[in-house]
Amino acid sequence: MTAEAEYAALPITVTVNGVKHEAVVEPRTLLVYFLREQLGLTGTHVGCDTSQCGACTIHLNDRAVKSCTILAVQANSKKITTIEGLARDDDFHPVQQGFREKHGLQCGYCTPGMIMTAADLLRTNANPTEEEIKHALEGNLCRCTGYVNIVESVKWAAEKMGGKNVSR
């Protein structure tokens, strides 16, 4: 096998926000860049690019992951939900509503990642304590807010969801 053939771009199939996409990607294409540049879903942000800040957080098969540290090829045949996929028609996801109600953002750069992580938390733990919320958000950094309103937003969302798991 020649070196060129080894590095060849590969076909992948991914379902993103309910829509199936067939694409061809280089193995080294990171999932975050695939989503932003090939699919035009720019709600997912590149922050630190070193897996620390969480601005790139999305759901891969329903679990929150940092898309800057996942290859697009690793997402082959999997289901992805980005921030764009949380709302249903005109209805915001309760976590999105919470960030509005409780002023959980300022510049908004970390916000999609915060929301995706929180949504995953509430999917598995419908009634988290403040400590559990803070622990779940450890992988998401915010330079603006000081985190207090972010935690309040997640608490508001948990109450809004009334202990019921929202499966998206």
Added chain:
Amino acid sequence: MFPANFGYVAPRSLDEALHLLQQHGEDGKLLAGGHSLLPAMKLRLASPRTLIDLGTVPGLSGVRLEGNRLRIGALT
């Protein structure tokens, strides 16, 4: 940042993975969670020629009680 170019293979069984590892020798690196390897590759501290993805091999994750032993799969 993004890694240097490399090849990617997705074995469907442990046997296939082991065969690929043998075939690629020094040039092949296993990809599991990737959260040490990929950051290193993005910083160009590592540039393997081929990544062998263990994520596509079934049966490597899970927690099972086997007699009086608890077996935790390496990819759990």
